[in-house]
Amino acid sequence: MVFNMRTESMKDIVKYLVVQALNRVKEQGGLALESVPDLIIEEPKDESMGDFATTIAMQLAKPEKKNPREIAQKICEEISTDGGQVESANVAGPGFINLKMTQGFFRDQLKEAAGKGKEFGRCYVGENKKVLVEFVSANPTGPLHVGHGRGAAVGHALSCILKMAGFDVSTEYYINDVGNQMNTLGRSTWIRYRQLLGEDIEFPEEGYQGDYIKDIAKEIIDRDGKTHLEKKDEDALTFFRLYATGSILEGIKEDLKEFRVEYDRWFSEQILHEDKSVDQSLEWLKEKGYIYEKDGATWLKTGEFDDDSDRVIIKNDGERTYFCADIAYHKNKIDRGFDMILDLWGADHHGYVPRMQSVLKMMGFDESVFKVLLVQFVTLRRGGEKVSMSTRSGEFVTLADVVKEVGVDATRFFFLMRSSDSHLDFDLELAKKETPENPVYYIQYAHARICNVFRTAEEQGFRPEDWAEGELSSLKENAEIALIKKILAYPEVIEKSAVAQEVHRIPFYLHELVAIFHNYYAHHRIVTDNAELTRARLFLIHVLRNVIVSGLTLMGVTAPEKM
Numbered sequence: 392m393v394f395n396m397r398t399e400s401m402k403d404i405v406k407y408l409v410v411q412a413l414n415r416v417k418e419q420g421g422l423a424l425e426s427v428p429d430l431i432i433e434e435p436k437d438e439s440m441g442d443f444a445t446t447i448a449m450q451l452a453k454p455e456k457k458n459p460r461e462i463a464q465k466i467c468e469e470i471s472t473d474g475g476q477v478e479s480a481n482v483a484g485p486g487f488i489n490l491k492m493t494q495g496f497f498r499d500q501l502k503e504a505a506g507k508g509k510e511f512g513r514c515y516v517g518e519n520k521k522v523l524v525e526f527v528s529a530n531p532t533g534p535l536h537v538g539h540g541r542g543a544a545v546g547h548a549l550s551c552i553l554k555m556a557g558f559d560v561s562t563e564y565y566i567n568d569v570g571n572q573m574n575t576l577g578r579s580t581w582i583r584y585r586q587l588l589g590e591d592i593e594f595p596e597e598g599y600q601g602d603y604i605k606d607i608a609k610e611i612i613d614r615d616g617k618t619h620l621e622k623k624d625e626d627a628l629t630f631f632r633l634y635a636t637g638s639i640l641e642g643i644k645e646d647l648k649e650f651r652v653e654y655d656r657w658f659s660e661q662i663l664h665e666d667k668s669v670d671q672s673l674e675w676l677k678e679k680g681y682i683y684e685k686d687g688a689t690w691l692k693t694g695e696f697d698d699d700s701d702r703v704i705i706k707n708d709g710e711r712t713y714f715c716a717d718i719a720y721h722k723n724k725i726d727r728g729f730d731m732i733l734d735l736w737g738a739d740h741h742g743y744v745p746r747m748q749s750v751l752k753m754m755g756f757d758e759s760v761f762k763v764l765l766v767q768f769v770t771l772r773r774g775g776e777k778v779s780m781s782t783r784s785g786e787f788v789t790l791a792d793v794v795k796e797v798g799v800d801a802t803r804f805f806f807l808m809r810s811s812d813s814h815l816d817f818d819l820e821l822a823k824k825e826t827p828e829n830p831v832y833y834i835q836y837a838h839a840r841i842c843n844v845f846r847t848a849e850e851q852g853f854r855p856e857d858w859a860e861g862e863l864s865s866l867k868e869n870a871e872i873a874l875i876k877k878i879l880a881y882p883e884v885i886e887k888s889a890v891a892q893e894v895h896r897i898p899f900y901l902h903e904l905v906a907i908f909h910n911y912y913a914h915h916r917i918v919t920d921n922a923e924l925t926r927a928r929l930f931l932i933h934v935l936r937n938v939i940v941s942g943l944t945l946m947g948v949t950a951p952e953k954m
Contacts, residue, residue, distance in 0.1 A: 393698050399802045399884040400514075400880075400882040401443075401466070401500060401876075401879050401880070401883070402432040402443065402749065402877070402883060402884070403951045404476075404500070405432050405443045405490060405492075406430055406432050406445075408448060408470060408471075408476065408477065408490075409430060409432070409439055409466065409470065409488070410430065410447055411469075411471075412466050412467075412469035413466060413469075413470075414434050415429070415469040415483050416466060416469050417866050419592045420463045421464070421653050422451065422455055422462065423454075423455060424451075424455075425454065426454060427451075428447070428450040428451070430445065430447050431445060431446065431549050432444070434443070435489060437597055440483060440489045440512045441479070441481070441489035441491040441740055442490060442492045442876075443489075443490045443492070444483075444487050444488060444489050444490070444494065445486065445487075445490075446486070446487060447466070448460070448462040448463035448466060448482075448486040448487075448488060448490075449463075449485060449486040449487075452486065452662060455510055458481055458486075459485055459486025460485065460486045460931055461489070462486065463482040463486045463488050464482050466480075466488055466502070467480040467481060467482055467488060467648075467802050470698070470845065474491060475493055475495050475496065475499075475842075476489070476493060476495075476496040476499075477492060477493070477496070478491045478492060478493045479488055479491045486911045493601060493942055494867055495864075497872055497875045497876060497879065498863040498864070498866055500875075501863065501866075501875050501878065501930075501934055502863065504779050504878065504879060504881075504934050505930065505933065505934045505937075507717060507938065509940075509941065511881065511882075511934075511937060511938065511943055512555060512881045512882050512938065513555055513556075513557070513882070513884070513885070513890075513940070514555070514557060514882050514885055514886045515556075515558050516556050516557055516559035516560030516886050516889060516890060517553060517556045517557030517559070517759070517889065518557060519557060519559050519723060520556070520558055520559065520730040520731060520916065521558075521559045521561070521728060521729045521731075522553055522558045522559065522560050522561070522692065522729060522730065522731045522732075522733055523544075523560075523561050523562075523563055523724055523727070523729040523731045523732050523733065524544065524546055524549060524550045524553070524560060524561070524562050524563070524733045525562075525563045525565055525566075525724075525730070525732070525733070525734050525735065525855075526542050526545070526546025526547070526549075526562070526733070526734075526735035527539055527543045527546060527564055527647070527652075527735075528541050528564055528565040528566070528567070530567045530572055530575070530640045531566060531567070531568060531576075531636050531640040531643060532572055532575070532599060532639065533578035533599060533601055533603060533639060534601075534603055534639070534642055534646065534789045534790070534791065535647070535790040535791070535872065536786055536788065536789055536790060537642055537789075537790055537793055537815050538737060538766075538768060538769050539719075539790060539929060540650065540769075540790035540793065540794075540806060541766055541802070541806040541815065541901075542652055542737065542766045542801045543647060543651075543652045543790070543805050543808035543812045543947075544653075544802075544869060545652070545764070545806065545807065545894055546562070546735045546944050547562075547652045547767055547893060547947055548803075548894040548897070548945055548947060549733075549764075549821065549894050550562050551887050551944070551947075552869060552885060552888050552894060552897065552945055553888070553889050554692070555885050556885055556886055556888075556890075557891030558889065561655045561656070561658075561729070562654045562655045562656075563654060563655065563656045563658055564656075564657050564658065566640065566657060566658065566659045566661075567657055567659065567660050567713070567722060567939070568636055568640075568660055568661050569660045569661055569714075569716065569853075571710075573632055573636060573801065574632060575595075575597060575598060575599065576599060576632060576635050576636065576639075577628045577629070577630075577631040577632025577633075577635060577636075578595065578598065578631075579594075579595070579599040579610075579635075580604055580607050580608055580631040580634070580635040581596065581603050581627055581628055581631040582594055582633075583605050583607075583608040584594065584608040584611055584612065584619065584631065586608075587608055587609065587612060588612065588617055588620065590620075594603055600603050602868050603639070603642075604635075604840070605878050605945075607634070607635050607639075610638065611631075611634060613777075622827060623934045627862065630922070636733045642655075643905045645788075645916055646794075649774050649791070649799070649804070649948075650790065650794060650799060650802070651799060651803070651947045652947070656893065658720070660716050660720070660896070662954045663716050663719045663720055663723065664716070668719040668720075668722070668723060669711070669715050669718075669719045671719070672715075672718050672719040673704070673715065673718075674724055675754075676718075676750075676753060679753065680692075681753050682704070684746070686707060687707035688703045688705060688706055688707045689705035690702065690704065691703075691704050691714075691749075691750070693745070693746045693749035693750065693860065696748070696753065697745040697746075697747075697748045697749045697751035698753050701785075702714060702746050702767065703875075704718075705812060714746065717747065717781075718747075718750050719752065720868075721747060721750070721761070722754060725751075725756055725760060729760075730760065731759070731761075731762065732760060732761050733762050733763075733764065733892070734761075734762070734763045734764070735763075735764045735766055735811075736763055736765055736766070737756075737765070737766060737768075737857055738765045738767045738768055739767065740763075740765070741765055744763045744765075746760060747761065747763075747799055749818050754903055762892070763791075764811060764812070764892055765811075765812055766811045767811065767812055767814045767815065768814055768815070769806070769814075769815045770814065770816050770817065770882065771793070771817050771819060772816055772818050772819065772820075773786055773818075773819045774820055774822055787810065788899065790802075793817075793819070796819060796823070796941055797819060797822040797823050798946045799947075799948075800831055800835070800949055801822040801823070801829070801831050801832075802822070803946060803947050803948055804830065804834075804898060804946060804948050805817050805818075805831070807893055807894050807895060807896060807897070807898050807946055808830060808898040808899070808902075809897070810893060810895045811893075811894065822942055823945060825954075827909075828916055830898065830902055831948065832903050832954075833902065833905060833906075833909075834898075834901050834902060834939065835941065835943070835948075835949075835950065835954060837905035837909060837939060837952055838936060838939045838940065838943070838950045838951065838952070839951055839953055839954040840909075840933050841908075841936045841939075842936070842953070843909070843953070844917045844918065844929075844932060845929070845932075846866040847926070848917070848918050848920055848929055851918060851927065853918070853922075854930060855924060857864035857926060861942045862923060862926075862927065863927045863930060863931075864927075864954060865921075865924045865927045866927050866928070868915065870907070870910065870914065870915065871911065871915075871928075871931060872909040873907055873911075874908060874911055874935065875933065877903065877904050877907050878904070878938055880900070881900070881938050881941070881942070884896055884897065884900045893931075894946075897942050897945055897946055898942075898946060900942065901942045901943070903940065904935070904938065904939070904942075905939065908932075908935060915928075917929065
């Protein structure tokens, strides 16, 4: 049996040792090994049982027709304890294999991690597959609110994690700049323009009422004065729609850039209509028999696939639904050669997922090519009180408002620290605290504290070249080994985050990591009277600092050197 280490994580190395033992047992006739189940390495909940455990013996019991404890015993006998890596291999319970590794094993792996520098944590589970991550894609009818901000943080961090895991990632923002919503935007701005110039005209109930509409109207007055009052209604609406759309989109781009989010491509829906992609997609579906007419409208047979019913794609008045363009857009994505298209949508779009899956199946695409992550809603709180947000009335808190109050770092971290598929309560007051209670402060402070230790060390004559190749045998405290183990878990965290598309694993890991460090720092001096011990401990926190910076960078959060 051949084993290929993709991540070179601790568990992969242990897996390799078990595989070697299995091969030796087979060579000796102790196992047939005609087929080997997936070999899983876990960490026992009870640390006294060892560092790692596997159920491989129980998995092999049925095909081998042997007692699992007998198989486990043979494997344990063949796991070498002579190479300085495994301290003991024991059988427990019905056939668990528990492995205790030597301290030298963990110290050697720490050296390997240090040698990789900033590349430590990178893995290759992605196998260079092309992935398109589309996120935010808010309609250009108003500023980004906090819900969009959470989608932006999750989408950007996920893109970075996927790249770290060996995927070929592209990012995209889809601009819905066609349809009634844009006409409503243009009319809202046009009427505000006329009102500001003294005309007594009623504002439509369905219009966008936020102050940003007045601000855009004022911009136009400052630039053009009253000239648009002379235009025909149709011409004026065209101008105001285009101007307002451009102004809002520019604001969205600025807000996202300030939020440290940029895209490889901004894709306009208008292109899909201009190049006839929408027409061609509908014609193809019609030729395949997936489209029919009923009650004067045009329907798509999504109910024959994943959707709970058929869907209207052209209304009885001839107006096309948004679904038409979305069909063409997703076909366009796949036609560009992406192996996976990953969309991040707001939780209120959950009903849209099965209909899009249905269309892609109609077109003959494998269902694995398309995945949607639903980003749940955000509730802002201040001092225990819920902050009111309503887009239509204009009484909403924008992303820019939150960033201005608590900063980019805290905003991004808070958006990412909970699973994106669960509701998030964002405590503005907590995000501003400079105490361990604030998780982003707690992690950043660990980095600043480490930087301060290095400044102190250099003042006392310790230079990087002195400890970079230092002897680590003096790292033997339980707290030091615990910290090393947690550092070495980083590649596995990256892989699991990428495979599961769960960005919250990174902040959760970082919080656990620095908790171990803060406790270690409270009970052990780094710079001591013992030069060898000092160099070893500096080496340890050097690697720790690299991991903290790497994790924060994936989240789009800075690592300050002083706080």
